[in-house]
Amino acid sequence: MDSIRILVTGANGFIGRALLHRLVALPDLSVRAAVRDPASDLSAKVDSISVGNISDTTDWRPAVSDIDVVIHTAGRAHVMRETHSDPLLEFRRVNVQGTLSLARQASEAGVRRMLFLSSIKVNGERTLEGSPFRSGDPPTPLDPYGQSKLEAELGLSALARETGLSTVILRLPLVYGPGVKGNFNRLMQFVKSGIPLPFGMIHNQRSMINVENLTDLVLRCVLAKVVDGRTLLASDARDLSTSELISLIASAMGKTPRLFPAPLPLLRVVGSLLGMRAEIDRLCSSLQLDITETRRLLNWKPAVSVEQGIQQTVQAFLKHAK
DSSP states (O other): OOOEEEEEESTTSHHHHHHHHHHTTSTTEEEEEEESSOOSSSOTTSEEEEOOSOSTTOOOHHHHTTOSEEEEOOSOOOOSSOOOSSHHHHHIIIIIIIHHHHHHHHHHTTOOEEEEEEEGGGTOSOOBTTBOBOTTSOOOOOSHHHHHHHHHHHHHHHHHHHHOOEEEEEEEOEEESTTOOHHHHHHHHHHHHTOOBSOTTOOOOBOEEEHHHHHHHHHHHHHOGGGTTOEEEOOOSOOBOHHHHHHHHHHHTTOOOOBOOOOHHHHHHHHHHTTOHHHHHHHHSOBOBOOHHHHHHHTOOOSSOHHHHHHHHHHHHHHHHO
């Protein structure tokens, strides 16, 4: 088989680094990394190209030259405490205009396929019991980040029809693994501190995906023709309540989970008073993904169990917390 030439954007980010680690270990693949700023700590097996800030004016041509597949992980991430005066404008600049500029330049350079890592926030913020999100559900984004991801998806689909570029869209829930930041990292900090947490009465269900499972799924999407033009959902195929997640984190730390029951209305009131209503809503609501179609099309199942993934994530956290 001829070598497949792959470009990973956002290669010095959490997901990008995990992808590079997986891809460079495989034969018959050559890997190039696109980063915003020059990075000296990437694998020596990777050709690294700095592209600067991402927008509609980014020059991707050196990065996409002689590339077969682009895996686009770069973008403006969702933030809990937005400081930009016009968040939607800023998300569009990076996530929509930057993505479509990359796709068009990739198509012009002869790239065959582009994988776009989108977000389940395209579908919405929460699910009802027994009604997980499916890839064919009508999109209902409720914030600027989700709206920008949807607009990027729609633009990619239109560009694919115009140019023939094969596109695959993966909508992701929370991605975790060694080195994870954000809310998952904060939750580990709370558990490590031993502070009692008021989620003993919360019986929600949330989907997540371990970064190793994600990289495995992405690799399958690189190679499989059957997913051309598809929008797929991804998860570990096992959902957890917030109390279950805290218990697993505590177990991985060798601790007894410290949970006490507090009514959801009270949690929301306290969250509002502390300016943490959005965080409380995420910790207490359900957000489930049905990945039946993904598993069927790719004959795929997550290789890393939830317990294994959390154990690895916690051990990495503890190592760096010392």
